[in-house]
Amino acid sequence: MPVTNNKLRTKIFVLEDDLWYSQFLSYHLSLDETHEVVTFGSVNEFLHNLTNAPDIVTLDYHLPGYDGEMILNRILELSPNTYTIVISGQEDISKAVNTIKQGAYDYIVKNEHTKERLWSIVEKVKEHITLKNEIEALRKEVYQKQEMGKEIVGSSEPIQKIFKLVQKAASTSINLVITGETGTGKEFTAKAIHQRSNRAKKPFVTVNISAIPGKLLESELFGNEEGAFAGATHQQIGRFEEAQGGTLFLDEIGELGFDLQVRLLRVLEEREIVRVGSITPIPVDVRVVVSTHRNLLEEVRMGHFREDLYYHLLGMQIHLPPLRERGHDLLLIAQKVLQAFCEQNNMPAKSFTTNAQKKLLQHTYPGNIRELKAIVELAAVLSEAIHITPEDIQLPESTLSQISEEKTLDEYIADTVQKYLEKYNYNVMCVADKLKIGKSTIYRMIRKKEVYMAERK
Numbered sequence: 245m246p247v248t249n250n251k252l253r254t255k256i257f258v259l260e261d262d263l264w265y266s267q268f269l270s271y272h273l274s275l276d277e278t279h280e281v282v283t284f285g286s287v288n289e290f291l292h293n294l295t296n297a298p299d300i301v302t303l304d305y306h307l308p309g310y311d312g313e314m315i316l317n318r319i320l321e322l323s324p325n326t327y328t329i330v331i332s333g334q335e336d337i338s339k340a341v342n343t344i345k346q347g348a349y350d351y352i353v354k355n356e357h358t359k360e361r362l363w364s365i366v367e368k369v370k371e372h373i374t375l376k377n378e379i380e381a382l383r384k385e386v387y388q389k390q391e392m393g394k395e396i397v398g399s400s401e402p403i404q405k406i407f408k409l410v411q412k413a414a415s416t417s418i419n420l421v422i423t424g425e426t427g428t429g430k431e432f433t434a435k436a437i438h439q440r441s442n443r444a445k446k447p448f449v450t451v452n453i454s455a456i457p458g459k460l461l462e463s464e465l466f467g468n469e470e471g472a473f474a475g476a477t478h479q480q481i482g483r484f485e486e487a488q489g490g491t492l493f494l495d496e497i498g499e500l501g502f503d504l505q506v507r508l509l510r511v512l513e514e515r516e517i518v519r520v521g522s523i524t525p526i527p528v529d530v531r532v533v534v535s536t537h538r539n540l541l542e543e544v545r546m547g548h549f550r551e552d553l554y555y556h557l558l559g560m561q562i563h564l565p566p567l568r569e570r571g572h573d574l575l576l577i578a579q580k581v582l583q584a585f586c587e588q589n590n591m592p593a594k595s596f597t598t599n600a601q602k603k604l605l606q607h608t609y610p611g612n613i614r615e616l617k618a619i620v621e622l623a624a625v626l627s628e629a630i631h632i633t634p635e636d637i638q639l640p641e642s643t644l645s646q647i648s649e650e651k652t653l654d655e656y657i658a659d660t661v662q663k664y665l666e667k668y669n670y671n672v673m674c675v676a677d678k679l680k681i682g683k684s685t686i687y688r689m690i691r692k693k694e695v696y697m698a699e700r701k
């Protein structure tokens with residue numbers, strides 16, 4: 245039943261060859277303004293229109309030249325969700341009763357009570373449809389909760405709040421800003437929202453703004469024509485076009501240069517892009533979800549981020565807490581990661597001993613879930629039995645051994661990154677891989693002069 249002006253509309257087809265009777269039924273059924281009644285005198289025309297999926301059909305059992313049962317079968321075949329009410333004369337009562345066994349919803353005999361009976365059956369059908377829709381919606385909600393629980397696990401209060409926001413974000417098209425430290429699952433969450441939204445069958449495309457040099461970013465996002473700039477040897481579609489109909493996840497939006505901020509705002513407002521080197525606008529239907537580790541409002545205040553773009557992007561904010569603030573959820577995530585890893589690698593199912601769990605809880609995880617995942621996967625490989633012991637868990641020395649020094653967590657992280665840069669000859673890719681953090685995090689730290697780079701030997 246479609247909804248118009250907040251009212252459920254009921255589409256009713258009347259198949260009746262007797263014009264007077266057809267008008268009689270139509271008149272009474274139309275007394276309810278939410279009923280959309282269409283009458284048919286011809287069986288062929290009626291069958292032809294069945295693709296419009298009426299909610300209810302009143303079927304005259306005795307149509308000259310046609311068998312009522314045959315028409316009922318066609319209705320069940322072509323529009324299985326339609327409720328058929330068979331209307332028969334006194335002479336066909338027993339046949340009409342039989343149609344219920346075949347799949348008709350109810351039957352009415354043409355007599356002085358027809359009007360009242362028809363009315364009560366239609367009301368019953370409407371209640372039935374409403375209940376069916378409610379059950380369907382509840383089933384969907386339960387399914388989504390179960391599925392989401394499988395992905396973003398956690399019973400802590402902040403995570404429960406995030407579950408609710410993710411659900412709301414998935415069922416609407418509200419703008420979304422996902423914030424949180426590196427490795428807290430920003431991209432993971434954006435994808436979970438996409439997969440639950442009505443865009444799920446279309447692409448989910450990610451662009452890491454901080455990993456692409458400014459000059460290339462424009463054509464990466466919007467595409468380019470052949471010869472648009474030196475090196476543009478062929479036409480290329482951009483990420484916006486690639487994400488057509490789906491979701492574009494712009495990771496680290498706070499790193500977007502001012503010029504591109506202007507272009508992005510125009511695209512978001514006008515819903516069309518222009519490839520570099522072209523003047524032809526191309527319409528795009530893309531949900532843009534952004535993430536940042538920065539406080540965007542602070543960036544606006546400092547003049548680093550355009551206020552108009554900030555207000556355009558502002559919709560729902562989902563802040564993902566760092567792992568060290570998620571309490572025992574850490575263990576749930578660890579167990580889930582362990583289970584997935586064992587399954588993927590055809591290993592027997594494993595679990596952590598109590599002491600191993602205690603050890604996992606001791607660490608501060610600057611790389612958050614990405615780091616936990618790496619530690620758990622290594623433990624799964626190192627363990628000789630199905631129980632993972634503390635010896636199998638290799639925590640990076642840095643945060644544990646230096647914990648007595650008075651430093652902020654950011655300073656610990658910077659120290660660790662600096663040591664690794666020196667150890668691995670300032671190879672950012674290699675350090676990112678070793679520490680299980682994003683390259684973008686290291687580049688950001690370099691830009692903010694939290695760590696320094698030297699010439700590679």
Ligand SMILES: Nc1ncnc2c1ncn2[C@@H]1O[C@H](COP(=O)(O)OP(=O)(O)OP(=O)(O)O)[C@@H](O)[C@H]1O
Binds near residue numbers: 425613
């Ligand atoms: N709830 C979760 N359960 C299991 N794995 C997760 C979960 N959240 C994130 N991960 C995993 O942790 C890693 C980091 O997640 P993701 O890339 O989404 O983080 P991020 O916050 O976007 O990181 P960055 O800021 O560095 O780009 C990925 O391997 C991802 O699959």
